[in-house]
Amino acid sequence: LAESSIQRLAELDDKQACNLFVGCRSLLTVDVVVESLERCDGRAKHEYLKQVFAKGELKDRRFHTQMVRLFAEYEPSGLLDFLRKGHYTLEEALNVCQQRGLKEEEAYLLAQAGLTEKALDIILNEVIDRNGGHVSPA
Secondary structure, three states: OOHHHHHHHHHHOHHHHHHHHHHOOOOOOHHHHHHHHOOOOHHHHHHHHHHHHHOOOOOOHHHHHHHHHHHHHHOHHHHHHHHHHOOOOHHHHHHHHHHHOOHHHHHHHHHHOOOHHHHHHHHHHHHHHHOOOOOOOO
16 A cells, blocks of 8 residues: 555545555555655544554554653543553653643652652542542543
8 A cells, every 4th residue: 555545545534544554554554644644634643553553563662662652642541551551751751741731650660660659649649639539530
């Protein structure tokens, strides 16, 4: 498939196109598809990489860090689960969460970095307050 064909398919129906791209991984490398999807709405790249990650076959760290950004933008509710499984750069992920105001995720990353006092401060002063005095389920 030519790069423009990948883009056109993604623009027509990103979920179905991504299913096709993932199914054709032996013909379409992740690099080729991701590069082609750069010119599309970021949702298509998010959907594609999410499906590839679900297959458990993607070890390249740069895609993990990209997924942190994509989850933060397109599916923040799924970011914490991804952070628990991914192999992203901690500093970059923390920066993304701080920029986006994703406090639960920020607290998780701070705890992972050994900054438990800061993590607890965020949980006690921002997460619980935001949830009406309740900690949201993980």
